[in-house]
Amino acid sequence: MHTLDSSMKVKDVMLTSSKAWDIVKINGIFDGSTVRHIINTPLLASVRNDKLVWKLEHDGNYSVRSAYKYCINNTNSNNISGIAGNWNLIWQAKTPPKVKNLLWRIGRNVLPTRARLNSRGVQCPLHCDVCNDSEENSAHVLFLCPRSIDCWQRVNLWDQISAGLNINNNISDNLFSILQRLDKEEQELFGVMVWSIWKRRNNQVWDNITDSNRTQLRRHVGNPQSVPQQVNWEKPSHGRYKCNIDASFSPMSNKVCIGMCIRDTNGCFVAARTEWMEPILDVDIGEAMGLLRALNWMNEIQLTNVDLEMDCKRVVDNLYSSRTYRSDLGDILSDCRTILTTSLVNSHVKFIRRQANEAAHRLARVATSLASFRNFIDLPTCITDVILNEMR
Numbered sequence: 001m002h003t004l005d006s007s008m009k010v011k012d013v014m015l016t017s018s019k020a021w022d023i024v025k026i027n028g029i030f031d032g033s034t035v036r037h038i039i040n041t042p043l044l045a046s047v048r049n050d051k052l053v054w055k056l057e058h059d060g061n062y063s064v065r066s067a068y069k070y071c072i073n074n075t076n077s078n079n080i081s082g083i084a085g086n087w088n089l090i091w092q093a094k095t096p097p098k099v100k101n102l103l104w105r106i107g108r109n110v111l112p113t114r115a116r117l118n119s120r121g122v123q124c125p126l127h128c129d130v131c132n133d134s135e136e137n138s139a140h141v142l143f144l145c146p147r148s149i150d151c152w153q154r155v156n157l158w159d160q161i162s163a164g165l166n167i168n169n170n171i172s173d174n175l176f177s178i179l180q181r182l183d184k185e186e187q188e189l190f191g192v193m194v195w196s197i198w199k200r201r202n203n204q205v206w207d208n209i210t211d212s213n214r215t216q217l218r219r220h221v222g223n224p225q226s227v228p229q230q231v232n233w234e235k236p237s238h239g240r241y242k243c244n245i246d247a248s249f250s251p252m253s254n255k256v257c258i259g260m261c262i263r264d265t266n267g268c269f270v271a272a273r274t275e276w277m278e279p280i281l282d283v284d285i286g287e288a289m290g291l292l293r294a295l296n297w298m299n300e301i302q303l304t305n306v307d308l309e310m311d312c313k314r315v316v317d318n319l320y321s322s323r324t325y326r327s328d329l330g331d332i333l334s335d336c337r338t339i340l341t342t343s344l345v346n347s348h349v350k351f352i353r354r355q356a357n358e359a360a361h362r363l364a365r366v367a368t369s370l371a372s373f374r375n376f377i378d379l380p381t382c383i384t385d386v387i388l389n390e391m392r
Contacts, residue, residue, distance in 0.1 A: 004029050019043050040254070040279040046292070046331040053326050058284065058314070060327030083107060085176035089187055099191045102198060107172050111138050111198075129204045138171040141201050148197050155193060156354045156361065157186060160283055163249035181283040183313045231353040233390045235267045236307050243298065244357050245310045247283075247290040248364035254279050256286040259363025260294045261383065262303070267391040272359075272376040272383070273297055274367035287312035288332040290364075291319075291349065295339040298347065306347040309357065316351040359383045359390075 015022050056066040090103045115137040128136040131145050152158040164178035203209040236242040248257040255276045262270040362382050
């Protein structure tokens, strides 16, 4: 049994042989809640120096704007400013007013779900009319109902949504947590899908009309402002290879899972790799770690003429940005730049739409269930149809 010494430093609860927490020592000193907080604090190899980081900005640099917003959003007033969250993510999105209004109601926790109505004294059934199972609260009807989960998976947003959801938080906190994990186009798609899911719920409750998922997806496609352009995967130019990268986030297993797939000039499968890391990370940091792992892999197998593609625009933009980053993201991207400017000078990183990154996306999802890292020399069955379709 270890004791807590007032002179102890953070390094004293880390292993001396590697950059990792000393779980045995931590468990012997702290209570269970504190232990969970400590081991869920990532120790990234790219972060070599201690520094002050402003968590309210992606680059880690202090800004008066973010400090002002924080102060406004954390006042005790009863108006909209009294609810913490980046409301501009809603108001500045290119979505119809009806979508913004619905997101505003969700953020204010005034969506008239059955649980909400019961809490206000309205006598009505509590169960979800769509799945006939759980209590119908905002989190369930929008995100956790099996029908809703299926829709989010179909538009490839479920990984970000599940990473942003915390069942112990209120719906407002969950809403802004999810929005902050999405890029601009995904935020707009998210808003329209939320509206479509709520529309399906109302059709079921008030008109006894059961919308199929196809109907619901067709309804959201009716708003051209919010639908990303469909883009197909393209073969690399002659003499080059292409490596697609994606990260998947699993709150249940507390992991970030990474999928990588290499193809040649003809679109033929060359190799694939899956990895995972603990604990779960913010989306941008997890995606950046995926890029760094892919660059290291290219180095290991001595593949130099590579076009690397990923569907996280913020990471790609920041990689080629001249801004100074104090955050963990900046340290990871600095390591990526070092590899690109020394070992992989004929390689580059490009942003693509999620629809063109399906092979890596599937591999990342499979990695969740694998006990160890896997290298694939033969074509994995989980991406066979994707590879064959994209070779045409």
